Amino acid sequence: MNDLTVAVSGATGYAGGEVLRLLSTHPHLNVTTVCGHSSVGETLGRHQPHLARYSDFVVKESTAEVLAGHDVVILALPHGQSGAIAAELEQSSPETLIVDLAADHRLISAAAWEKFYGSTHQGTWTYGLPELLTAGGTKQRDALKDTKRIAVPGCNVTAVTLGLAPLVQAGLAAPAGLNAVLANGVSGAGKALKPHLTAAEVLGDASPYGTGGTHRHVPEIEQNLNGVLGTDAAEGPTRISFTPTLVPMSRGILATITAVPGESAPRTAEGLLDAAALKDELGQAFAQAYAEEPFVRVLPEGQWPRTSSTTGSNLAHIQFTVDERAERILVVVALDNLVRGTAGQALQSIHLALGLDETTALPLEGVAP
Template identity: 50%
Template sequence: MVSVAVAGASGYAGGEALRWLLQHPEVTIGSLTAGGNAGSRLGGIHPHLFGLADRVFDETTADVLAGHDVVLLALPHGHSAAVAEALGDDTVVIDCGADFRLRSESAWTSFYDTPYAGSWAYGLPELALAGGGSGRDALSGARRVAVPGCYPTAVSLALAPGLAAGVVQTDDVVIVAASGTSGAGKAVKPHLLGSEVMGSMSLYGVGGVHRHTPEIEQNLAAAAGSPVTVSFTPTLAPMPRGILATCTAKVSAGVSATEVREAWHAAYSGETFVHLLEPGTWPATAQVVGSNHVTVQVTFDERAGRVVVVAAIDNLAKGTAGAAVQCLNLAVGLPESTGLLGSGVAP
C-alpha cells in the first residue's frame, strides 16, 4: 500500500483528492493538513467524506508530512515550494498548485507575484508532443510532479492533436472557455455568492491576463514544436463544477476534413480517459461531472477555414485532483487508471 498525505486538505481540491483516494485500492490516507482550518474536524468541512469524518486537520509542516510515500499539495499558489523543499527525494511530491508548472521564469514573473521556484515534470499524460510521444513519457517514476491547471488541461487536450499533426496553424488560436464556480476555490468571495451567479454568465481575466495563459501557450508550443500565441477568454458559468472549452484555429493549407478528424482519432484512440465523440455529438459538462474523463469533438468549418474543437472536463477531477491521482499512479509504478475508472454522475 502507498501512504499518501494531503496538505491543504480542507479546500475544494484537497477534498476532491480525498474523495478519489478513499476509493483507491492501493492507497492508505495518512496525515491531512490545513491552514486556517487546522484543528477542525474533517466532517465539519467535507461532510460528504464519511470515511474520514472524525479525522482532525493538522498544521501544514514538514514534520507532519514527512514519512509518507507520497505528499499531495493542494495549497494556494506560491506556498508549495517551501513545503516541497523540506521533503526529501524519497518522497514523491505532487503539486496541484501553479508553483512548478511553468518552464519559463519570465512567464512566471509576468503572471504571478511570488518568486519563481523552477519546474517539475508536467502531469498531463495524454498531451500529444511534436515529433511523437506524449506527456506520459516524463511521468513514470517521477519524484516531483506539477499537476496542470484546469483550463490548460481542457484547452491542451482539445488542440494538441491538431498542432502535433501539423493540420492546424499556430498563429491564430482563439479560446473561449466556461468554468464552474469551484474553480475559484472555497474562500468566500462576494462575486461568487449564489445570488450573484445564479441565472447569469460573466467574463473575467479578459485581455490575455488570466494566469493560465502562459501554461496554455507552453503546452501548445510543446505540441506544435514552435511558439503558439493564444487569445484566451475565460467565463464564469452558473454551475459548481465543469469546464467547457471552445477552441478554434486556422487549418493548414491543403488539409481535408478527413485528415483533421484522423489527427484527433490517432491521438486518443488508445487513451483511457480522453474520448473523441462520434461525429455530430458534442461535449457537455454533464457527461463528465464527478469523473476523470474528458470528452472531445472536432469539426472543420470549411467556410471559415478553421477547426472548431470543444472539450469538457470536471475542473476538480481531471482538472485537478483526478489528474493528481493519475500522476501518483504513474510515479509509483501502478497502472495509470487505478482508482479512477468510475463514470460520471447523471442527471
C-alpha cells in the first residue's frame, strides 16, 4: 500500500504526542500535518522534543480547512472540542478516516452524554476497542473493518472493560454490584497546566477524583458491559461503582476490580460458592476471549499486573482470582494509558479500517526500569 497522509490535531499534547511517536516508524501512514492552538507557528520540537522525526514541522491551526484532504485525521483534542471540527470535516472530506481520541462520539445515549458532559451530544461513531465482545458472539473489530469514523475509548474504560466483559457475558460475574478502583498516572489529565498536577502537589500524594458515580467514564463502562449482554446501552442491568485515584507516576493505570459471582458461577450441592471451580471457569472465559489477542495478556498463575511492566507497550496485562471468604471475584488490569489506553488502540482501529495488519508498528514490549 502506498503511503497514506495523516494529520494530527492536538499534536502538542500527551495523546497527540504518543500518536506521533507510534507513527514515526509506521511503514504506511505518513504524517504530513500537525495542528495545535496556542502553539500555531512554532516548531513541534519546542513542545515534543522527544519526537526527532517531526521536530521541524510547523504547527498549523486546528481547523477543518487545514485538516481536509488527508487520508486520515486524528483528533487529539479536549472533550467537547472535536465535535464541531469533525462535523465540518464530514462535510468537506467525507472519504477521510476521522479518529476522535476524545469522548465526543463514544456514547450511544444522548441523555447520558448530556448528564455527564453537560453539552449537546455530537452523535455516535464506531467504537474503537477491537477486542470488545459483542452479544452476537463476534468482536468489535468486525465493525471497525467498515467505517470512516472511529471513537477511541477512554483509558480507564479500556482497563475495566477488558477485565470484566468476558466474565459478565459468561454469567460468571453479576452485572450489578461491580466495583473498580484505579490508580492513574497524571498524564491522563492532559498537558495543560493545573495546580493540583504540579510536582509539589502530586509527589508523595494519592487522591481520589470523580467520586460517587460522577466520573464521565461511568456511562461508557456500563454501555460496553450492557452491550456484551445485548441490552440497552444506558438502561441495561450494569451498575458499577468507579473510583479513579491520582498517584505520583507519569503514566499507567492499575485497575482493581471486584464483582459478585453471577448466576452461572458454580456452587456446591449445599449452595455454597465453589471457589476452585469458579476460578477454573474464569480462566476459561478469559482464554476464550483473549487467547488469540495480540494486545491482551492474561498473566501466568501467581504473577500480578504492574504498571511498570506495561510502560510504552500496547499490551494490557490481566490477572484474576476468587476471594472465597468474601465471595467476590477479583480482577486486576494494568496498562499504559497513553499507548494501550489511547494511541495504541487508535492505531489498531485505524489499521482495521484501512485493511492493514492490526499489529503494524505497535510495541508489545515495555520499557524497564
